[in-house]
Amino acid sequence: MIANQDESRATLMAREAAEAPERCAAQIARNANLMREAGQRLRALAPPFVATLARGSSDQAAAFAKVLLETRAGMPTLSHAPSxxxxxxxxxxxFKGVPLIAISQSGRSPDLIAAAADAQRQGALVVAIVNDEASPLAQMADICIPIHAGPETSVAATKSFIGTLVALAHLVAEWSEDAALLAALASVGDVLEAAVAADWTGAVPLLKDAGNMLVLGRGLTLPIAGEAALKFKETSSLHAEAFSIAEVAHGPMTLIGEGDPVLALGPIDAARTGLRERLEDFRARGAQVIAAGHPDDVVAATLALPGQWDVHPVLGAIAQIQSFYGVANALSLARGRNPDAPPHLAKVTRTL
Incomplete structure (x- = not known):
């Protein structure tokens, strides 16, 4: 039995996700001076590259930062493994003179703290993006950027992930002096409110009995696809794997046959190239294609999801994960699970 809307909205996951628009709008205002100063400092530093440090959902946010930094600030960006x-x-x-962007909602994971300290010992500039300003990671950072998401109780991160994406976009906009992105971020609350209202739960019947699936993205939406796949695993025990729209034909496409679900999160910038043809390929195989993206790209989909295609591409990508959390929550309930307390998981992961 599929959970009704009242049941879906009763979970912590649903309530906390719905707080993201207001929290992110406030974040932009509260962090304005901090981000301006951080952008100036990073431009003056003129590093040869940037590194990110994160795990789990935060590592998907780090991948989002990589796309932003490389396409908008011209900064090569690598993922620094905590170990x-x-x-x-x-x-x-x-790493001397290199910004290390350490991303952690709690700021308390021992391996991230140790890795950041080791990089700092080598002369790295540690930029911590955290929700908990009192955390050890925040206290040791050279630059601490709070996301101001407020307490998040559900094990499944939602508003903290969205807040982190917004903070990264704000930082890169200031660093690269991207006036268009800075202007767009002023409307982030309205864009995310519209994303909350966009109902993706029509996908639940197509996913309720699935055992495996692919989640596709490219460019700015590939990290969004990665977060979506992770949430399917966490909250619905659904084995989902994320792939680039450009890479899926290099092998993974053979996994999909008649009736298998595919979720495509289409970008609305140059990375949308080839999306329509790829979705047509999946439909020709008999796949159940659920797709968000520009209307011209998703005409072959079994189910085209509602969205905003006249917004800045960075905000468009963030809006997709905001809308996705609604269907992830509903699917978890429909599969008889509790999205707030997935088995074997804790809010703070203490990896050594």
Whole structure:
């Protein structure tokens, strides 16, 4: 039995996700001076590259930062594995003068703290993006950027993930002096409110009995697809894997046959190239294609999801994960699970 809307909205996950628009609008205002100063400092630093440090959902946010930094600030960006610093104590001396963007909702994961400290020892500039300003990671950072999401009780991160994406977009906009993105961020609350209202739960019947699926994205939406796949695993015990729309034909496409579900989160910038043809390929295989994206790209979909296609591409990508959390919550309930307390998971993951 599929959960009704009242049941879906009763969960912590649903309530906390719905707080994101207001929290993000407030974040932009509260962080304005901090971000301006951080952008100036990073431009003056003129580093050769940038590194990110994160795990779980935060690592998907780090992948979002990579796309932003490389396309808008011209900064090559690598993912620094926490174990290099926490276990091996082998952080390269080439990190001297390099920003290390450490992302953690709690700021309390021991491996991230140890890895950030090892990089700082090598001369890295630690930029912490956290929800908990009193956390050890926040206290040790050279630049601390709070996301102001407020307490998040559900194990499944929602508003903190969205808030992190918004903070990263704000930081990169200031760093790269991207006037168009800065102007767009002023409307983030309205864009996310519209995304909350966009009903994606029509996808629940197509996913309720699924055992495996693919989630596709490209460019700005590939990290969104990664977060969606992670949430399917966490909250619905549904084995979902994220792939690039450009890469899925290099092998993974063979996994999909008659009746299998595919969720495509289409970008609305240059990365939408080839999306329509790829979705047509999946439909020709008999796949159940659920797609968000520009209307011209999703005409072949079994179910085209509502969205906003006349907004800045960065906000469009963030809006997709806001809308997705509604269907993830509803699907979890429809599959008889509790999205607030997935089995074997805790809010703070204490990896060593």
């Amino acid at each position: 290099i610093g926490s276990l091996y104590k082998a952080t390269s001396q080439r």
